[in-house]
Amino acid sequence: MSVLCEETAVTARLLPDDAASGRLRDLAAHQQVFGAPAPAGALTSTAIVAMVEAAGLTGRGGAGFPMARKLKAVAAGGSPVVVANGAEGEPASSKDKVLLSLVPHLVLDGLQLACRAVGATEAYVYVHEGPLVAMMSSIISTRAALGIDPVTPKLVSAPARFISGQESAVVSRLDGGPALPMAVPPPVYLKGVHKSPTLVQNVETLAHLALLVRRGSGWFRSAGTEAEPGTMLCSVTGAVAHKGVVETPVGTSISAVLERAGGVDGDLQAVLVGGYHGAWLPGSAALDLPLSLAGLRPHGATPGAGVVVALSTRTCGLVETARVVDYLAAQSARQCGPCLNGLPAMAETLGRLARRDRTPGLVERVHQLAGLVERRGACHHPDGTVRFVRSALTVFAAEVDRHLAGGCTATDRAAVLPTPRTRGGAS
Amino acid sequence: MNQTLAVNWIACDGRGLCAELLPERITPDEWGFPVVDGHPMGPDLLPDARRAVAACPTLALRLAATGR
Amino acid sequence: MSTGSALWYLSRGTGVVSLVLLTVVIVLGVLTRGGRPLPGLPRFAVAGLHRNASLLAVAFLAVHIVTAVLDPYVTIGWLATLVPFVSKYQTAWIGLGALSLDLMLAAVVTSLLRQRIGRRVWRAIHLSVYASWPVALVHAFTLGPDIKTGALAWLGVGCVAATAGAVAWRVADDQQPSNISARNQQVRQDADRKEVMA
Numbered sequence: 001m002s003v004l005c006e007e008t009a010v011t012a013r014l015l016p017d018d019a020a021s022g023r024l025r026d027l028a029a030h031q032q033v034f035g036a037p038a039p040a041g042a043l044t045s046t047a048i049v050a051m052v053e054a055a056g057l058t059g060r061g062g063a064g065f066p067m068a069r070k071l072k073a074v075a076a077g078g079s080p081v082v083v084a085n086g087a088e089g090e091p092a093s094s095k096d097k098v099l100l101s102l103v104p105h106l107v108l109d110g111l112q113l114a115c116r117a118v119g120a121t122e123a124y125v126y127v128h129e130g131p132l133v134a135m136m137s138s139i140i141s142t143r144a145a146l147g148i149d150p151v152t153p154k155l156v157s158a159p160a161r162f163i164s165g166q167e168s169a170v171v172s173r174l175d176g177g178p179a180l181p182m183a184v185p186p187p188v189y190l191k192g193v194h195k196s197p198t199l200v201q202n203v204e205t206l207a208h209l210a211l212l213v214r215r216g217s218g219w220f221r222s223a224g225t226e227a228e229p230g231t232m233l234c235s236v237t238g239a240v241a242h243k244g245v246v247e248t249p250v251g252t253s254i255s256a257v258l259e260r261a262g263g264v265d266g267d268l269q270a271v272l273v274g275g276y277h278g279a280w281l282p283g284s285a286a287l288d289l290p291l292s293l294a295g296l297r298p299h300g301a302t303p304g305a306g307v308v309v310a311l312s313t314r315t316c317g318l319v320e321t322a323r324v325v326d327y328l329a330a331q332s333a334r335q336c337g338p339c340l341n342g343l344p345a346m347a348e349t350l351g352r353l354a355r356r357d358r359t360p361g362l363v364e365r366v367h368q369l370a371g372l373v374e375r376r377g378a379c380h381h382p383d384g385t386v387r388f389v390r391s392a393l394t395v396f397a398a399e400v401d402r403h404l405a406g407g408c409t410a411t412d413r414a415a416v417l418p419t420p421r422t423r424g425g426a427s
Numbered sequence: 428m429n430q431t432l433a434v435n436w437i438a439c440d441g442r443g444l445c446a447e448l449l450p451e452r453i454t455p456d457e458w459g460f461p462v463v464d465g466h467p468m469g470p471d472l473l474p475d476a477r478r479a480v481a482a483c484p485t486l487a488l489r490l491a492a493t494g495r
Numbered sequence: 496m497s498t499g500s501a502l503w504y505l506s507r508g509t510g511v512v513s514l515v516l517l518t519v520v521i522v523l524g525v526l527t528r529g530g531r532p533l534p535g536l537p538r539f540a541v542a543g544l545h546r547n548a549s550l551l552a553v554a555f556l557a558v559h560i561v562t563a564v565l566d567p568y569v570t571i572g573w574l575a576t577l578v579p580f581v582s583k584y585q586t587a588w589i590g591l592g593a594l595s596l597d598l599m600l601a602a603v604v605t606s607l608l609r610q611r612i613g614r615r616v617w618r619a620i621h622l623s624v625y626a627s628w629p630v631a632l633v634h635a636f637t638l639g640p641d642i643k644t645g646a647l648a649w650l651g652v653g654c655v656a657a658t659a660g661a662v663a664w665r666v667a668d669d670q671q672p673s674n675i676s677a678r679n680q681q682v683r684q685d686a687d688r689k690e691v692m693a
Contacts (some may be wrong), residue, residue: 480610
């Protein structure tokens, strides 16, 4: 996945030009480009929280929760823990991998600030198993050897599964268990890692934190919208000329983001926004929509963790959706009956629709199953899948009718949405 | 202060004792798992709800107070 | 009939009833473990039967123990009823009775407090009740002279057969995924197999 850097400085915040080469992995180069962080004792936790609140920074992991509120909730408890969550389970998303590979020191600076803000003396960096582990391990050791981190984080890896990055799954894994979601109460900001208040923050959010403390909340707000300030990283893939990670102000139109990725390859049929728990938008309507909560919510979508997938008219949206739901069903933690039974049933029914099975009642069955799985599980995996499926049945309604009549408009059978195979069951 | 039924979906094994004891609010789905009406429990159903909570073999059902 | 022999008969009678009730409790527990239903009865009713039979067994046991201690013919002492192997009279066999009682009390008390102690602790202690039944059986067989012959012997054989039969059936049935939690296991295994083969 390549990094597409913007020429103007206003949006090249997290990923300036220098980053693409990888030279900012070197601490000296990092400090030369971004400036040195404030010394450990210089900022009080109240000061940091105030800056975050003034800046209006929200989580970049998908939920978009205001960071200041989270910081205050965790700081209120005793011996808090902070986790930098880089376990990007979304196959179509690569922004966290890119961020950690190119500007890891920015994330780790942010992690130190978050620790200071909540008064934590225990921190973790949580990533998927793979090449990032060795890289992060050496970067953390380098910083530890130089003594620049008041709290040296422990590096923990988890299997590369869709739900490994879910908040309670992270806590479960850090407590020595499997990376699987836990039953809901109590929330992790009250009782997380070994029952301590835990701040779980996406690595991109921490990178933004590192910069806004250096440059001020006013600077942070100079990009983005009034209600949703700052920039965000988008993983743009699908039918675009240059797939890659784009940094853009929140509220940029989808068409502008697609242009940054080299433009749409072919005629745009639909855009998937927010990942596999996100929603499809019809191509024509999508182009003018801003990538922001305010802009997308009225259309049943959210920016999520910044995934934007373009689907051209030559690909069948129904076939793509069916394949993704099959992947999502396999990614179920299989701890809860409705999800364990309902998602494979949904995948099977959608598969039949995709294969132009003309049995009556297939669409109704999908809707019935959707109603049976939503909100009946320990996590939101079934809910997100249902949102994805319902938006597909709406946006690709014409295609569904064509399939029920035995036809399909697709001319290109190549898979567009990535659905990686992972070995073994939930662990 | 209202009481509503909540299910711990990880503990729930779909055995169905709750649906037998509180059919007014709980029906089994096609796989045996409880579809729970989330509205607050009226005082007339509260004793049966408590019985259902106590009967669950895996302690998956609970009555939670929702301040409303 | 003297008070002494009346107490003795009462003790033996309630002892036999307790053993039969304990057999009923264990057979019900074994047959319905893992959520399997008994044909014809709703699940909550079977659970209720199991619970009430165990409470009834404890009640009969109480009479059995009190009358045995009060019986002037034998000196057992209150402590020996709860603490195994401290009785002067028939130390080993009375001791087994006390042991069986301890295990049963643990199972009953933890079941009544289930919602407070959580499932894992409850289950660990509840499984120990499997030991209390054979212990009670040996206690009965060694201390009751009439259990070795006649009607009571057949009753004893019946209890053993019922329990052994239930356990054997359970072990064989473990192969079929016909109850829900076993079905869920099967769905998980199928999903795993599908993923690995894909």
